Amino acid sequence: MAAPPRPAAVRRGSNLPRVGDYNRVVVLDAVRRHAEGLSRVELAALTGLSAQTVSNICRHLLEQGLVVEAGKQGGGPGKPRTMLQLAPSGRYAVGVHLDPVVVTTVVLDLRGGVVARSDAPLAPEAPPEETLALVAAEVAATVEASGVPADRLTGLGVAVPGPVDGPAGDVVGAPNLPGWARVPVRRVLSEATGLPALLDKDVVAAAVAEMWAGGAGPTGSFAFFYLGTGIGTGLVLRGEVLRGSSGNAGEVGHLAADGEGPVCECGQRGCLGERNTTRSLVLQAQAAGLGPWPLDDVLGVDRALGEVCRLADEGVPAAVAVVDAAAARVARAVSGVQNLLDLDLVVFGGPLWPRLERRFLEVVPPLVRGREVAAPLHAVQIRGTRVGRDVAAVGAACLVLDDAFSPRSSVLLVSS
Known part of the structure; x- marks a missing residue:
């Protein structure tokens, strides 16, 4: 993954003796977020810890092999400062x-x-x-x-x-x-x-993964729409993942998409997850006159969807209509989540994303921005993951x- 960019804010530490472990992680996190390295003086300023506390913590981190000294940096009054960087092999x-x-x-x-x-x-x-x-x-x-x-x-x-x-x-x-x-x-x-x-x-x-790749945006708040065998959303607010009371927040697959299609297992008709499954999209393409393709097993359905997406990228009208309709359904869900949480970033990824990326990035952003309640205050950014296909x-x-x-x-x- 690419090195994370310089962040807007770093967690603050505490100078109470009882929270040494917390402070150690605060310092390590600050070093991790600054790939170019930080000096002990900079760490004290960023974390709010005393110079002596930072010095003691850095000594422990060096002994544990979690950080390394990466040369000296000068340019101002006083002697050059030793820079600390994260040790990848730590x-x-x-x-x-x-x-x-x-x-x-x-x-x-x-x-x-x-x-x-x-x-x-x-x-x-x-x-x-x-x-x-x-x-x-x-x-x-x-x-x-x-x-x-x-x-x-x-x-x-x-x-x-x-x-x-x-x-x-x-x-x-x-x-x-x-x-x-x-x-x-x-x-x-x-x-x-x-x-x-x-x-x-x-x-x-x-x-x-997106957070660790430095892709959380300026506020650390974003939604990750995962397109795979099903569809779901990872929600992050100010650097904290929202998991819900049982760990199942973000189940957007049962949001009403268009009221069409078969009845979902939840009892509703036209759920986003049901309408946008791999098999459902392939069946929609076949109903539009494409194919037919053998759909006897999961791999056959997966190959068929790949063909539908290829045809859509080439501009075949029936395929474009199927993929763009799927993108429009997802855009409705994105708008709902974005307006509910006032997010400025939406990220797409998952196994199906490489196939859908081209059409989705043409269709989804204008639909979402057109429905953004807080548009006069900030524009929502919509992009693909920085991590790649193995993001999960x-x-x-x-x-x-x-x-x-x-x-x-x-x-x-x-x-x-």
Whole structure:
């Protein structure tokens, strides 16, 4: 991933002795956000910590191998200042994206750079225990290929389709994973790999990846619209991910799209997720006279959608109409979320995004901007992800890095 740009703001620390761990993470986070490096004097000014506190923390971070001294910088009065930068090899994290048809595994360094990746096909009808055994084997093989020492691995992040029981780490009934009812994915994979594990929805993981890539925008508030087997949204406000009470915020797939099409499992007709599934779009294209294509399995449907998108990019009217109608349905959902939360950035990504990108970026932005309530105050930016096709797997690893190395004010709270 590209190095993050200089941010507008950095978390402030506290000079109370009891919050040393929090302050250490505040300093590390400030160094991470400034790829060019920071001096101890600059760190004290940014974090609000005393010079002595910053000096002590930097010594600990250097001893732990999390930062490195990267030369000196002068230009003003006084002696040159030693610059500190994040050490990419200081720690690593493993990320897994469990998609209904493929598992993607990555190993990330501390800066969010991918040092190893793999993918392997999955059989949607396979029982959960068989699938999770394959995932654990993929994790072991990818870690071995990376050459990363075991003591440098911080943990394992797992991104899965929702809904999930976030606190328990379970998949509770993903519609695209038949038979996955209350499956303890986090516990099983942690025991199988020997790594502490975190589990989150793929849309949330994608949003976290975008933050770590420096793509959160000037206010740190954005929505990540994930286009894959289903459609969902990762929501971030001022650098904090909104997960909801059970970890299932952002389920936009059941927003009413156009009132047409088959009845959704939720009982409504014309849900966004139902109208914009891969199979639904292909069937809409065939009804418009395109194809026909063999739709006997998931791969056949996926190839057919690729053909529809190719024809749309070439300007074939029937294909353009299908893809543009899908974009217009998504634009309605984007407008609702954007106006509800007053966002200035919307990001698209996910497995289907590379195919849909060209038409969507022509159709969605003008529709959303035309409905933006706060348009006189700010213009919403709409773009594709900076992370790439593996955004959910990368995001899964970023969940681990974010949990370990991002400041959380909740650690300052003490029970009475």
